[in-house]
Amino acid sequence: MxxxxxxxxxxxxxxxxxxxxxxxxxxxxxxxxxxxxxxxxxxxxxxxxxxxxxxxxxxxxxxxxxxxxxxxxxxxxxxxxxxxxxxxxxxxxxxxxxxxxxxxxxxxxxxxxxxxxxxxxxxxxxxxxxxxxxxxxxxxxxxxxxxxxxxxxxxxxxxxxxxxxxxxxxxxxxxxxxxxxxxxxxxxxxxxxxxxxxxxxxxHDNFKKTIVGIKEGDTQLTLKELAPVRLIKNKFYNDIQDLYSKCPTPEDLKALLGRARAKKGMFEGDLEEGELEIGQIAGxxxxxxxxxxxxxxxxxxxxxxxxxxxxxxx
Structure with a gap:
């Protein structure tokens, strides 16, 4: 058994x-x-x-x-x-x-x-x-x-x-x-x-359609200073990387993250400004x-x- x-x-x-x-x-x-x-x-x-x-x-x-x-x-x-x-x-x-x-x-x-x-x-x-x-x-x-x-x-x-x-x-x-x-x-x-x-x-259907289009290397673990999260590389992810180039404090990262960012991406379907969480196996x-x-x-x-x-x- x-x-x-x-x-x-x-x-x-x-x-x-x-x-x-x-x-x-x-x-x-x-x-x-x-x-x-x-x-x-x-x-x-x-x-x-x-x-x-x-x-x-x-x-x-x-x-x-x-x-x-x-x-x-x-x-x-x-x-x-x-x-x-x-x-x-x-x-x-x-x-x-x-x-x-x-x-x-x-x-x-x-x-x-x-x-x-x-x-x-x-x-x-x-x-x-x-x-x-x-x-x-x-x-x-x-x-x-x-x-x-x-x-x-x-x-x-x-x-x-x-x-x-x-x-x-x-x-x-x-x-x-x-x-x-x-x-x-x-x-x-x-x-x-x-x-x-x-x-x-x-x-949201937008999120589901994005998942099936993911290729190897299209996700990345980031925001370790707050709580490590694996995200699809989109505009929001690129904004995080731009901020990292300026040596941000955790408070700076929190300000960029804001509130309801995951809801915006996965539930409301905003593929640009939303936080899109998915695993590497999406490929x-x-x-x-x-x-x-x-x-x-x-x-x-x-x-x-x-x-x-x-x-x-x-």
């Missing part, structure tokens, strides 16, 4: 990333209905909006789903309370100390997973009592670890340190990528970018598809690649 399918009571060990401005109830329920674990992304939702999406997700699927909560969220206490009131059974936490909420949530019967970018934080998450960790490599889109450890390196290093289930993230959008992660020691995978380019994603995504087709293709490719490996002799 697979540890991740057992832990979440799902068919396939595939988790959908809880991406801001992409991961509403339509995407989460579609992933869950297709055999994976869907996550609602609380990071771009006001508390009342999150409650609405949880309630709609319950109606749209009878399968398990969860909520992804960035701990930097200003209304974190209210968000946690809504999750408990709405009887959400799975919570993925990121961007914060796993000790803060893990025991509180687990005492209320909630399965807790923490997203990490290093072996050190994976160990801290395990010590805090989480049920599993997501180890996310430098290839990933959105906010990222400062260490710049790639998924191919990170997964075996984390596997060596922990004994709880391990989910690989960053640079995975295919069945072959899933197999590679599992050979390296992961029990399952989390995919963000591939699901961002789905019909069910809540992001392998060539078509916007339904969630069901994505998962079916990943599983079919995984099974084909597994047979190919098994038939290899030396």
């Amino acid at each position: 697979n540890k991740i399918t057992q832990l979440f009571n799902i068919k396939y060990p595939i988790v959908q990333g809880g991406m801001i401005w992409n991961s509403g109830y339509k995407l989460a329920s579609a992933v869950s209905n297709s055999g994976g674990l869907g996550l609602i992304g609380a990071g771009s939702m006001y508390p009342d909006v999150l409650r609405e999406h949880i309630q709609k997700c319950k109606k749209a699927t009878s399968k398990p789903f969860g909520v992804n909560v960035p701990m930097l969220y200003p209304n974190i206490e209210e968000i946690i309370q809504i999750i408990i009131e709405e009887e959400v059974k799975i919570v993925f936490m990121s961007a914060g100390n796993p000790k803060t909420w893990t025991s509180y949530l687990k005492e209320r019967g909630i399965t807790v997973v923490h997203v990490v970018s290093s072996s050190k934080f994976a160990l801290k998450a395990q010590e805090a009592g989480v049920d599993a960790v997501v180890a996310e490599g430098f290839e990933a889109g959105g906010h990222n670890g400062r260490e710049e450890t790639t998924t191919f390196t990170l997964i075996p290093m984390v596997k060596e340190q922990i004994n709880i289930p391990l989910i690989a993230a960053g640079g995975i959008a295919s069945g072959r990528g899933m197999l590679a992660a599992m050979v390296l020691g992961a029990d399952g995978v989390q995919m963000g970018s591939r699901f961002a380019a789905s019909f069910e994603s809540s992001s 392998l995504i060539h078509e916007i598809k339904s969630v069901k087709d994505i998962i079916d293709e990943v599983i079919q490719e995984f099974e084909t690649a597994t047979k190919e490996i098994q038939s290899t002799t030396f």
Whole structure:
């Protein structure tokens, strides 16, 4: 039996990333209905909006789903309370100390997973009592670890340190990528970018069309002084680079970033002034598809690649 399918009571060990401005109830329920674990992304939702999406997700699927909560969220206490009131059974936490909420949530019967970018934080998450960790490599889109450890390196290093289930993230959008992660020691995978380019994603069509046009080298990790984030190179990204040439202070960078820059790009579709977050693997995504087709293709490719490996002799 697979540890991740057992832990979440799902068919396939595939988790959908809880991406801001992409991961509403339509995407989460579609992933869950297709055999994976869907996550609602609380990071771009006001508390009342999150409650609405949880309630709609319950109606749209009878399968398990969860909520992804960035701990930097200003209304974190209210968000946690809504999750408990709405009887959400799975919570993925990121961007914060796993000790803060893990025991509180687990005492209320909630399965807790923490997203990490290093072996050190994976160990801290395990010590805090989480049920599993997501180890996310430098290839990933959105906010990222400062260490710049790639998924191919990170997964075996984390596997060596922990004994709880391990989910690989960053640079995975295919069945072959899933197999590679599992050979390296992961029990399952989390995919963000591939699901961002789905019909069910809540992001703007302009953003989805940009994703499928991405080529190798079209994204870059930047803004390390604030919170490292991988962005598509557009006008806003170029403005950041121009500012860096003048040796800016963190305050200068914050002033340029302003407010709601990610919403402007991914949700409202402003491809020039918006912050467009996507992973390096976007260079392998060539078509916007339904969630069901994505998962079916990943599983079919995984099974084909597994047979190919098994038939290899030396």
